[in-house]
């Protein structure tokens with residue numbers, strides 16, 4: 001295990017002993033905005049109503065969702081709802097070492113680094129009469145833009161462990177979610193966190209160390225780990241030159257050094 005595992009174990013103890021108390025000290029973006037009227041079902045729906053609407057924070061209420069909530073809309077062609085945003089060199093980097101409860105509810109500040117929250121993503125991607133797709137926008141150190149597009153995307157409910165379901169891949173970033181198509185594919189994988197190890201790794205071996213929890217190996221990151229797979233955009237800041245980078249996308253963790261990631265959802269109404 002990496003030498004920096006100590007803060008991670010502290011987080012695990014907090015997760016297990018006082019999950020609610022731990023959540024309270026974190027900054028939340030998921031507080032219900034009952035006083036605000038939803039401006040649409042999601043950013044795509046808002047864009048359909050007015051394609052000149054600017055990018056920014058909006059209040060949405062997906063079809064079937066019980067309460068409205070705030071999201072960051074990227075109003076490029078079609079209108080896209082941001083579900084994850086990461087900037088590796090942020091001045092005050094956001095901690096992605098979090099418990100299940102926080103990955104469920106969301107954390108961070110919408111304009112900056114954040115995780116929208118699994119319950120919101122379920123609501124967004126399982127709307128009756130709307131089909132969702134996913135874009136992963138990445139940028140490497142040379143400012144080269146890389147993109148992975150999946151023509152279908154939805155998550156299972158919490159009872160179904162927020163399992164990842166993806167359609168066909170298109171793009172220039174590589175299909176890291178499906179990996180080699182074998183055991184490293186994350187398609188159908190449940191979500192795992194430090195306090196809920198649901199990955200497909202019973203005894204994983206990487207370089208010189210063995211481990212059984214991908215989240216623990218990644219310092220408490222939450223993701224749809226298989227064993228562990230080729231994608232992880234919620235990883236920790238490397239502590240040593242030989243640690244894998246925060247943003248993993250592809251077969252070789254050191255091949256592509258990425259500086260930012262944005263995950264965006266677009267929905268289209270289906271007859």
Ligand SMILES: *[C@@H]1O[C@H](CO)[C@@H](O)[C@H](O)[C@H]1NC(C)=O
Nearest residue numbers: 046049050051052053054055
């Ligand atoms: C669409 O949005 C733009 C930018 O906010 C605004 O100026 C315009 O009035 C809106 N159009 C309609 C029809 O609401």
